[in-house]
Amino acid sequence: MKFFIDTANLKEIHQAAELGMVDGVTTNPSLMAREKGDWREIAASICREVKGPVNLEVISQDASGMITEAQDLIGFGPNVVVKIPMTMEGMKAVHTLRAMDIPTNVTLIFSPVQALIAAKAGANYVSPFVGRLDDVGHTGMDLVSQILSIYDNYGFETEVIVASIRSTSHVLESAMLGADIATIPFKVIRQLAGHPLTDKGLKSFLTDWDSMNKKK
Numbered sequence: 001m002k003f004f005i006d007t008a009n010l011k012e013i014h015q016a017a018e019l020g021m022v023d024g025v026t027t028n029p030s031l032m033a034r035e036k037g038d039w040r041e042i043a044a045s046i047c048r049e050v051k052g053p054v055n056l057e058v059i060s061q062d063a064s065g066m067i068t069e070a071q072d073l074i075g076f077g078p079n080v081v082v083k084i085p086m087t088m089e090g091m092k093a094v095h096t097l098r099a100m101d102i103p104t105n106v107t108l109i110f111s112p113v114q115a116l117i118a119a120k121a122g123a124n125y126v127s128p129f130v131g132r133l134d135d136v137g138h139t140g141m142d143l144v145s146q147i148l149s150i151y152d153n154y155g156f157e158t159e160v161i162v163a164s165i166r167s168t169s170h171v172l173e174s175a176m177l178g179a180d181i182a183t184i185p186f187k188v189i190r191q192l193a194g195h196p197l198t199d200k201g202l203k204s205f206l207t208d209w210d211s212m213n214k215k216k
Helices: 010-018 029-033 039-049 063-076 088-099 112-121 130-135 140-154 168-177 186-192 196-214
Strands: 002-006 024-026 054-057 080-085 104-109 125-128 159-162 181-184
Touching: 002 010, 002 186, 010 039, 010 186, 024 181, 029 039, 039 054, 039 063, 054 063, 063 080, 063 088, 080 088, 088 104, 088 112, 104 112, 112 125, 112 140, 125 140, 130 140, 140 159, 140 168, 168 181, 168 186, 181 186
Parallel strands: 002 024, 002 181, 024 054, 054 080, 080 104, 104 125, 125 159, 159 181
Antiparallel strands: none
């Protein structure tokens, strides 16, 4: 499973890359708004920093506007993937962009049929938002399982990016289900390496080492 980092923060991207945990990046307008500076400069810097796909999102609500924005966004680098919202206008844009060989990621997926029509429209990726479904009493990972089954049934090549990840459990379940990608906040990436028994074991090893050396 590939790991994308869900952030627009260059420091977080660099730190995660040093761990070998960045196969790509996902951003959105909210993440961009948290950063200081011009978003265009931030986007360009991310595209230079990361070799894998960098997801940049449109803000237009009509297909024509989305297509125009997409053509602008791909100017930031050859690794740009354009995030398009799951709307009927969005599907028009995805269909057109597919014919233009501009890769797309359909975002804000909350049902399996949304993922189905996104794949039929030509999306390269879809992003089911598992954490937000959990927040309203659903089980977000059930959606991922349903999408993977549908895609397997019909041979769709659209990749599934598990998004809105809130915990290490979401990452584990994504891997167990066979999702293509998990896009993970940096704080969760840091948590993946942690376990209290690891900490306890390391402390014990160091204590025993110090004790052995004191006997010399």
